[in-house]
Amino acid sequence: MTTAAVHQAYRFALDPTRTQRGALAAHCGAARFAFNWGLEQVKASMALCEFERCMFGEVRTAPLRWSLAGLRREWNRDKDRVAPWWAQQSKEAYSSGLAGLVAALQNWRSSRDGKRRGTPVEFPPFRKRGHRDSCRFTTGAIHIDGVRHVTLPRIGRLRTSESTEKLGRKVASGTARILSATLCRGADRWFVSFTCSVERAATRSNGHTDTVGIDLGVHNLAALSGGELVPAPKALSCALRALRRSQRVVARRSRGSRRRQRAQLRVARIHRRVANVRRHHLHVLSTRLAKNPGRLVIEDLNLKGMVRTGRGTVAEPGQRVRARSGQNRLLLDAGFGDFRRLLEYKSVWYGSRLLVADRWFPSSKRCSACGAVRSELARAERVFACAACSFRLDRDLNAARNLDWWAAGHDVAASAVETQNARRGAATIRPHAGEGLEEARTGIVPEPAGLTTGGRDQLGLAYVPC
Template sequence: MKTTQAYRFALDLTPRQERVVLAHAGAARVAHNWALARVTAVVDQRAAERSYGVADEHLTPAAGWSLPALRRAWNAAKADVAPWWAQCSKEAYNTGLDALARALKNWADSRGGKRKGRPVGFPRFKSRRRSTPTVRFTTGTIRVDPDRTHVVLPRLGRLKTHESTRKLARRLEADTARILSATVRRDSGRWHVSFCVEVNRAGRGPTRPAATVGVDVGVKHLAVLSTGELVPNPRHLDHAGRRIRRLARRMSRRLGPDRHTGRRPSKRWERARAHVTAAHARVANLRRDGLHKLTTGLAREYGVIVVEDLHVAGMLRNRRLARSIADAGFGELRRQLAYKTEWYGGRLMVADRWYPSTKTCSGCGAVKTKLALSERVYACITCGLVLDRDLNAARNLAALAHEATTAGSGPVAGRGADHKTRPGGPVAVKRQPGTAIGGSDRDRPTARRDFRSHAYRSALIGNGS
């Protein structure tokens, strides 16, 4: 199976190499700002002419904002705009123009209704001090040295890596990978290089291809599996909170920048800010490492993994839980499971957002009307089952996948799933209040709420018709 994945390595640049990389990142920013100013001027001019009653055929010609159009315009004007353009690679200017073309396309698609999610704003000019230095190379000499401690990039030369590149080097030597592009970027005060690689992965499946596991994510425990395994929540941000607050107070005592007076920050403030940035970067790295280990273990072991379609953006509006939810990384966990299940030949099933996995009894199928968040133990009044609420939800997710599989349908999907439901596949739906199972009270006055009955199962997960 061929797939595209990234290999990211930290770099140890010399002062001269860092100046050259910053020059390329600055060239990308100049090209981006020039092209954005050109497009903005034409758009404003056409809007002003329309306000004066000018006919459409007499308006100023529209400026194309696709990548080829921006390249042609830049090549025609670069001698006047940037007389020093020959000092940097052409890939640097292409980086800025490509970023602008993508941003303008996303903005146009968002306004036209072609793009889902939140509205995308019009692109902004990049600041030299606030923008992240980055440059992307797609052509030229891009390779990993045989010593596995250096990489070679166009115009930048041979760069030393902080860690070994053996994982990528082994695939390149075995001819099972091909480098498509390389991006040099400075994150949290450290330079990194990311290789976008086309990898030919061996067709190996999970160790337990017939096993199904339901995964319920939460704040008390990062993940609760239907098998009864509890994955503790490391709470990296809370553990590092004391150190981050101490460093932030130290930075606040230094002389920082002032945009109103134009005051430049002091060197001591810059060093203090670097310490705060490094502390936050360590938290992010620990969180990312823990999520990768968890998702890789699940994808390697289980053939079917069932998760919920959580509305994380809406959950973050709860100011009391927003910090803990963001620290847990619910969205990142699902994103990693989505592509890792494909790597290892498994399936990721996504239950519908309105499927009551927490309120449903995993023993008899009775559904509670209300269940407070403070109630950490699920007690069923119908069958007397007493169980941890997260474990109960995980078992319901696993049972939902089992019902969908025995019915001969495709993956359980819903709004926000990673792919559409196959024709005839079940979809977990929410029963409207005041209606009986499988129809109205008038149609089915004696409907039984038995989880194993066909009527209740059809109403709970849908019949796909």
């Protein structure tokens, strides 16, 4: 069997002693200090160049080159003066801060020059204590120590809250190599994340030939074309009451007080829990889906367009702003973007194929029985009812079945990347409204059985009909 090296992260919660907590915070503080120091240098140099350009019409002082090597050289020259305590932390901490700065500046510059897609990247701001504290180690003594400990440079041996055995075994047998270790803090808990180069068996196919259309939604996390509805954990919605209450407590405490700090910690803990619940559900579902059917079909959701604010302007205030913001919260709570990312890499790992239907495919408005496309479908309509053939089915299941149908005509696209290429010429292969369902189906697509009676779907899981 052939193997391929892939980058994979292993994250462990740490169980540090009181002294170690101090050391972890100090290392993150050192990284932040170096980041802010470097940013100050870059800003000063930019301001000087700008000043000279205005005064003399030319730049006379050489501008600071913000490559990592250049900044490191400057830092080493300056550190005794600006940070006489620098030797107390590993030099990796400062290096990590500067590397973060270089990456941030590069992102900003390529975004400004139009070389980076997506939302424009702002010029990096100074880092604040307690905001995404992190520190990365790339060299030095980094290892897995037995089943419950890890070793990091300068900080030493740290106990973990969960077993490190799996990664330890891989490292010992040579199938995994640790490239770096990153410390980070989530509320009051510390984590270490190892970026590893792991040898994975290259799975060509998981042996299944069936297709499952997956419709993502807010009421159900996913509807599968086989008839299963996977309920959404609604992590944020469940925690909203507790969150509101604890945020109110923070507002009542005086700024800078210990009691306010404690109240803020409670808020952070709730947020951490919400993120954990969401991540857990997405992982469980995506692993199960990547292992089982041969092909997965999802929609290419334009999430950014979907969550646009409904507030409007002062002159033209938006309507139903509150309802809209609640809808947006649900959309973001579901974590669709993450789900697609997980499916993308897991389908490669487990040998299934991920197909992404193009954005304009009317998966919700099309009747999965006769192919007629409705012109309108209100959000509140939970059951799809076809005017042409009087077919009725849960809205999400109908969409999932349509995605399944879409795949039959688009077998050309073997991966998400290929789908994107296919989308450029989508006009020629996009299925049209009313196209006969029977001839489009090639026999790969399983006939959804027992949709109205309840039963077990293709994955062998029980579902309840809508």
